Amino acid sequence: MAMEDDDRPRKKVTHEIGQDLSLLSVEELTERVALLNTEIARLEEAATKKRASRDAANSVFKS
Numbered sequence: 001m002a003m004e005d006d007d008r009p010r011k012k013v014t015h016e017i018g019q020d021l022s023l024l025s026v027e028e029l030t031e032r033v034a035l036l037n038t039e040i041a042r043l044e045e046a047a048t049k050k051r052a053s054r055d056a057a058n059s060v061f062k063s
Contacts, residue, residue, distance in 0.1 A: 015032045024032070 013028075013031060013035060015036060021029065
């Protein structure tokens with residue numbers, strides 16, 4: 001039995017750095033900006049946690 005397009009899971013929106021943006025609509029560009037802003041916040045949070053962990057470890061070994 002053949003699968004119809006509506007039955008297939010939708011591809012998650014992703015963004016590739018440097019990709020051609022000329023074929024994207026304003027809505028798609030706005031969606032990608034939101035996606036990237038969310039990812040930036042996630043990366044900054046991870047960096048903050050790693051920095052805190054590293055600083056805690058450094059303080060134990062320098063004591």
